Amino acid sequence: MDISGNSAVPPTSSARCWFRKSLITRRAIFLCFIWVLFMIFLSVFKLPEASENGDPLSLGILNLHKRFQDYHFGVIGEIMLSMLNEDLPFTLFLPSEAAFERLLKINVNGTSVYNKENNTDVILSRVLGFSVIPIKLRSEDVPLTREISFDSLAGFELNIMRLPEKVLSVDNVRSERVDMRRGEIIVHVMDGVIMDAEFAQSMKDDYEV
Structure with missing residues (x-):
């Protein structure tokens, strides 16, 4: 009703x-x-x-x-990536072009500015050994504000931590971009070069000669 x-x-x-x-x-x-x-x-x-x-x-x-997820990483980055098998799980902490020029004096064309022998490939292969770990590690796999450690291909221990705003810190070198890919390789672009003290000193001595 x-x-x-x-x-x-x-x-x-x-x-x-x-x-x-x-x-x-x-x-x-x-x-x-x-x-x-x-x-x-x-x-x-x-x-x-x-x-x-x-x-x-x-x-x-x-x-x-x-x-x-595939990117072009510049001349230097492409040279380093060509040294790795894209079908295998790696993580590369790739120095930015500015970091290469600032710290290793290698310009964007892949040419060493001060190294007399201009053995850029040798330098890049050394950097690669320090900068690659043999697993796929995305930024989200890294704990927030807590360090985890992995050995690089050269046996150099890398201490990795995730900072707020999706920034990675690897041996106190901060990332500029994270979670890019090339095949099975994860690439994080870093604002610095990861290397041991001995290699850093040898590069410094080479510049000062």
Whole structure:
């Protein structure tokens, strides 16, 4: 009974039918909208065709994921990365170009400014030994404000800590960018060069000659 005292009139079958049709129509519009968005996604990112090794959607999402995580690291960075197997799990704490020039006097073209023999590849391979650990280590894997230690490829112990705002500190060298990728390699760009005291001194002596 309604507030006027009259008995409530039950909805007619035509009203119920109209409500069901309206609900179906809204669902259909929503599904069409999702399908249009999906087709735009396919056209923009050009997901691959089906292959024998996997279904096209999963392969496309994987390629899209890699596309956003692969970066160009400059001449020096690319030289160092070329020394590693991209199919193996490594983490590289890559000095920035500014850090290379500031601390090792190697310019953005990969040329040593003061080293008389200009053996840049030898220097970079030494730096690589100090700067790479043989595991994949993302910033989120590092505890906040608590140090963890790993041995580098050269057997040099690295003390790693995560600071607020997703910044890593490796032997007191802070990161500029984190969690970039090249194949299976995780790359963190550092505002400094990770090296032991002996190598640092040898480089300093070379500059002063």
